[in-house]
Amino acid sequence: MELRFTYAGNVTSLSFHEEDTIWSAKEKLSQEIGFSPDQIKLLYKGSLSNESKLQDVVKDKAKIMTIVNKNANLINETISQLNSPRKNVASSYALKPKKPRSSPKQASPYTFNQLHVLDYPFKDRALKYLERLRDDAGIQRIMNSHQWTVSLLTEMDPAEHTQHDSKTLGLNHNHGAHIELRLRTDQYDGFRDYKTVKSTLIHELSHNVHGEHDASFWELFRQLTNEADAADVMSKPGRYVSEQATYTPQIDEATDEDQRDHKRDLLLAAAERRKNAKN
Numbered sequence: 001m002e003l004r005f006t007y008a009g010n011v012t013s014l015s016f017h018e019e020d021t022i023w024s025a026k027e028k029l030s031q032e033i034g035f036s037p038d039q040i041k042l043l044y045k046g047s048l049s050n051e052s053k054l055q056d057v058v059k060d061k062a063k064i065m066t067i068v069n070k071n072a073n074l075i076n077e078t079i080s081q082l083n084s085p086r087k088n089v090a091s092s093y094a095l096k097p098k099k100p101r102s103s104p105k106q107a108s109p110y111t112f113n114q115l116h117v118l119d120y121p122f123k124d125r126a127l128k129y130l131e132r133l134r135d136d137a138g139i140q141r142i143m144n145s146h147q148w149t150v151s152l153l154t155e156m157d158p159a160e161h162t163q164h165d166s167k168t169l170g171l172n173h174n175h176g177a178h179i180e181l182r183l184r185t186d187q188y189d190g191f192r193d194y195k196t197v198k199s200t201l202i203h204e205l206s207h208n209v210h211g212e213h214d215a216s217f218w219e220l221f222r223q224l225t226n227e228a229d230a231a232d233v234m235s236k237p238g239r240y241v242s243e244q245a246t247y248t249p250q251i252d253e254a255t256d257e258d259q260r261d262h263k264r265d266l267l268l269a270a271a272e273r274r275k276n277a278k279n
Contacts, residue, residue, distance in 0.1 A: 003058060005029055005042075007066035018055035022048045029066065041067040043188075047159035067188070069119050069157070110143040112153040112179075120188055126155055129183050129191060133201055138228025145227060148176060148208055156180040158188060170200040172207035179204045202228060 005012045012032050016025060026037035042048045043065040044058050112134045117126035130153055133139060171180040181200060183191050202224050210217035
């Protein structure tokens with residue numbers, strides 16, 4: 001059977017036996033595009049798993065989208081270093097917020113030390129998305145109050161951790177050593193709503209303390225959400241009286257900005273697909 005792989009505006013046609021697997025297809029394709037098989041993602045009506053036989057998941061002369069994660073090796077090396085055994089700190093945290101140790105005038109040590117995004121379209125936008133989360137007033141309030149430092153915050157690949165009836169929006173590895181967030185839409189043509197991703201991040205930060213989704217976890221999640229909401233209100237321009245604030249959002253602020261950026265992503269992705277189709 002013959003398969004056509006699209007990558008960087010080019011189409012590569014390769015021949016295979018029907019009994020060949022997706023992994024063997026990646027190995028053969030890697031020789032053509034110069035990247036290792038484990039850096040290659042193949043999409044055809046969804047993500048294609050390495051163990052699947054070609055005859056079971058694709059048709060002859062199918063056109064398969066190829067995505068390369070050029071940062072895969074760097075991220076894997078960083079994750080392996082971070083995943084060394086750490087002391088379970090769940091028992092050392094109380095629900096009552098702690099005061100940050102750092103001076104308000106100094107950069108807080110309680111933050112996300114490293115940010116990594118996937119080598120997909122709109123890479124710069126993805127990095128700005130993570131930076132926005134890192135610098136979000138509500139997230140900063142949580143990190144400082146609980147004196148949390150996350151070594152690595154990365155973008156989750158939409159093709160991974162997805163099943164036909166469910167999808168994972170975030171993961172917390174080793175009690176906050178590494179957090180993954182699903183930023184992109186399933187079709188890689190835009191980004192998810194900021195408020196939803198921010199709530200997912202708060203959810204994953206709650207796993208710094210509680211591994212299971214028990215009553216204590218949800219109590220902490222509600223507390224962190226309230227802390228973030230309070231910080232967001234106080235960070236907005238307006239007139240403040242003690243802890244009370246009066247504030248009216250402007251048209252071009254967060255929600256509308258997210259919607260506008262999402263529409264722009266969709267238009268850019270559509271233009272890119274039309275360009276590739278002509279080639």
